[in-house]
Amino acid sequence: MKFLTSNFVMCAVKSCAGSDKSFPLHFSECKLELEEQDFNPDFIISMLERLNWDAVLSVAKDLGNTSLPVQKPENIEGNEVLLKDLHSLLLETQIVEGKMTCGNCQHIYYIKDSIANFLLPPHLAN
């Protein structure tokens, strides 16, 4: 799972949908790998609009990165250093193994072989 994707997913349990603690998930025991990708600044700029920045900060912190600006960066067209940092963090950082825990119901989801598994046990499904 890419770091980017952590910004789009929440706890799959339906009763957690209304809770602001079910997003973002809390990441722990993660093993990271860097998967190189071509740098495309326009893509990063357009993707920024779709990102929940507080969730970016939260997951980055879980993974040990506290160097990001506190506010969502704006007008960063000319800021190549930051764009490259975001490129590397959002797109190149792969979480290959790890746990994701819901802050509301405490359910644990696992990432195995780079694939996040959001399947639920019967008592939590529907």
Add this chain to the structure above:
Amino acid sequence: MKEYLIYLAQSHTNFRKAELESLAELHNIKVDLSTHDESSPFMIVKLENDQDAYNLISRSILSKGIYEVWGTGNNLEELHESIQKESKQYWDTYMNTSFKFDNISYQGGKKSRNEQLSLFESFSYLAFQGLIKMKKPDQVFVILENYDIIDKKPSPKPNKMYFGRQINLSARSNGILDEYEISKRPYYGTTTFDAELALLTCNISQIKKGQITYDPFVGTGSFLVSAGYFGSLTFGSDIDFRSLKGKKLKNGRLIDNFKKYNTLNMFGDVLCMDFTNNSFRSNFKFDNIICDPPYGIREGLKVCGTNNEIRMKGKENVIIDGELAYLRRDYVQPKKTYSLDLLLDDLLKFSGERLNIGGRLSFWMPVANDEDIPTLIPHHENLELTFNLVQDFNKWSRRLLVYVKRDDSYRGRTVTIDDRLVSNNFRDRYFTGFSPNKRDQGR
């Protein structure tokens, strides 16, 4: 407005008009396609300018090329007459450009080199002075011919001829089908969706650069690589962890198909998910949802849960090595069977909520041909059905249904399985060979 000739592929002919309509809308091109005829590979359209003609055909899967029309006729004499009468205003412009002649004949026999040369030479009155270049000429002038088949053989002479200046060739003519052929991918499976139809579905869905596309039943990812080809960022999910994990870690995963096609930056992610317990956050919007839902010929349709509530009762309290079993890394989530009708209702509801306004849901639905098909089609109040296209397989057919998400002023109606009364029991019908008796017994 000028006349252009579109040369179409004789493949999935009942999808051609829908594709052209969609591509015209995508590029803001005004065009009347009402003269489209499924039995003919030729179609004349009126367009504003060459740029519109170029754009209309550029990414087409079911068209081959587009030509500025210089003349038409039922035989060569008529064609020459028509060119001299209709196209003189064009001649000067191309007097000194490099060029070549080409000949496309539909259902015609192969011409000898001499026959072809004498055909080309009959156009010498155009008196082009430019260099003849076989490779990358500035202009290509094409004689297109339609032949009848008589007694399984092409008629000796064409019954319709066109002469035109080539404006653009399509993605199809530039080899996209060969390039995206399933068996050439690092990762594919027995249920991998046909490349031609996957690319076509993306065109009819108007998938383009800057968008986000989601396939909730991604499997081996045929729709995602196609959407990636058209420049959309792609996400997929599937309940089957193995299909996401791929055949092998090195060059045997879905992501490796994107690498092969040089579209790695269009690969968002794939997640293991039960669509009915979806983990995409609800305020994250997609531009396109595109899929072939699992109608379950092979293994039946499954979602998370259990068909045996009694046996599973209390299992949530089982502890292994001091941990709740269902929270352990190696826990395998049980699955239960689910109906296609319910899944389609879920799919429409999800799309109604999660698509951006103007975004599209496109999916394929199998159905037995003797069913009352209109009653089987699901509807949602925020989604307008824009296409219902049929691929026929004798006793059953597969339909491409395309819906557009409308804003709040749109007043559609929701039609779920509760309202439809009949269920699309395609899988049962498939296994009984679509026999009518068996169906009636089942009701």
